[in-house]
Structures are given as structure tokens and as C-alpha cells.
């Protein structure tokens with residue numbers, strides 16, 4: 318546990334309206350905590366805010382698409398002025414996959430935009446005030462899918478690989494500025510995103526448990542929070558094997574809808 322990161326008081330989460338983002342919001346919600354939550358669906362955001370308020374947190378919500386760069390930056394600026402940010406969790410993201418009609422061009426561009434540009438828009442807006450205060454922690458939601466391109470979800474894997482590598486490099490770049498960066502790489506978590514999958518998901522984890530693991534890792538200022546470890550070990554092995562050996566096997570894996 319690093320005392321500086323153990324109890325963030327002002328936390329901003331993108332994708333706070335659902336799944337992992339909502340579970341993280343609920344996990345951090347407590348008296349003396351200011352939560353800023355964003356997503357696109359105002360009703361779902363309001364429901365999460367209600368839970369967090371009941372736990373004693375002060376909550377501000379805004380329905381904003383992470384691709385609306387200026388609106389998002391203005392809102393993040395306003396939140397950082399109202400309650401200077403201790404922790405930013407750039408979590409919003411989408412997936413599709415090559416099941417059904419296949420991953421078409423529109424899906425590919427949409428996934429890369431939301432999962433890469435959306436994360437960049439979020440982090441870039443929060444960074445200047447953190448740098449100025451020489452304080453703050455940035456968590457980037459990647460995935461275990463970031464370590465190898467899987468034929469069932471090419472754009473998703475590519476988007477998560479991009480933000481993983483970006484976050485790892487940012488961590489080194491921002492150390493001198495007093496800003497910490499952590500990359501989060503979860504395996505399968507039970508959320509609306511995975512609810513559509515019709516294939517077995519090894520070690521599928523409840524979002525509350527995932528939020529607990531992420532919170533503990535962030536309190537320790539870990540560079541990478543990758544879990545569960547057996548799935549992490551598996552993807553690292555798959556990534557290390559020569560493509561000629563492993564490609565025929567990966568092609569047989571089920572496709573994501």
C-alpha cells in the first residue's frame with residue numbers, strides 16, 4: 318500500500334454507467350469521496366449515482382460520449398476545479414467481434430475510436446491539472462486481450478494493445494511530474510459486455526471482485542494490474558509462441574458476437 322494512493326478522495330470514472338465502471342464507482346463510494354461519473358446513458362448513470370450517494374459519496378454525473386473531445390475536456394476541467402482529481406479511471410470502452418456478420422469496417426473504426434481516441438481524450442484532459450499539482454493517478458482500462466491478436470476480435474485486441482503500451486510508456490514519462498499511471502488488464506468479467514458471449518469464458522469473474530482487485534492494485538500504485546493470473550499466464554504464453562505454431566489453434570477459438 319502506498320499511503321499517497323490508498324484513499325483517493327476525488328475520482329473520475331468514464332464508463333461509470335455500467336459493468337466494471339459502475340462496480341468501481343460503488344467500490345470507491347464513501348463519505349468524503351467526490352465521484353465524477355460519465356457514460357452515454359443518463360438513466361443508467363443516475364442509477365449508479367443513486368447507489369453511490371446512498372453510500373455517502375458526493376456524485377456528479379454527465380452523459381457525454383468520450384469522442385466528444387471538447388465537451389469531455391470542459392467537463393473534466395470543471396470537475397478538476399471543483400475537486401482536484403486524485404484518480405482518473407479511463408474505463409469507457411466497447412467491443413464487437415467477428416461473430417455473426419463479421420467485424421465490418423464500421424465496427425473496426427468504432428472500436429478503435431472509442432477505445433483508443435476515447436482514452437486519449439480522457440487522459441489528455443485530466444493531465445494538465447495533475448501535472449500542475451504534481452499529484453494524481455491515471456488508470457487506463459486495457460485487457461488481457463492486449464497481449465495477443467485474437468482472430469475473434471481483431472480491433473478490440475488492437476485497441477487494448479495500443480492503450481496498454483501507451484499507458485506503460487506514460488508511466489515512465491510522467492514519473493518526474495509526480496503523476497502515476499497504471500494499466501489494468503482484466504480477463505473475463507461478468508458485465509453487459511460479456512453477457513452477449515455465447516462461448517465458455519474461463520474464470521469469468523464478478524465485477525465486484527474485479528473492482529476490489531483493481532482498487533487494491535491502484536492503492537499499491539502497481540504498473541500493471543493483470544488478473545486472474547492463470548488467464549494472464551496463458552495469454553503471455555500464447556504471445557510468446559511463434560505465430561506459425563499458434564495461429565491454427567487460435568483460428569479455432571469461438572468468435573465474439
Ligand SMILES: NC(=O)c1ccc[n+]([C@@H]2O[C@H](COP(=O)([O-])OP(=O)(O)OC[C@H]3O[C@@H](n4cnc5c(N)ncnc54)[C@H](OP(=O)(O)O)[C@@H]3O)[C@@H](O)[C@H]2O)c1
Nearest residue numbers: 332334335336337356357358382383409410505506508510
Ligand atoms: N467485461 C470484461 O470481460 C472486460 C475485460 C477486460 C477489459 N474490459 C474493459 O472494461 C471496460 C468496461 O467494460 P464493461 O465490461 O464494464 O462493459 P459495459 O458494461 O458495456 O460498460 C462499458 C461502459 O463504457 C461506456 N462507453 C462505451 N462507449 C462509450 C463512449 N463512446 N462514450 C462514453 N462512454 C462509453 C458505457 O456507457 P453507456 O452504456 O452509458 O454508453 C459503459 O458505461 C471497457 O473498456 C472494456 O473493454 C472488460
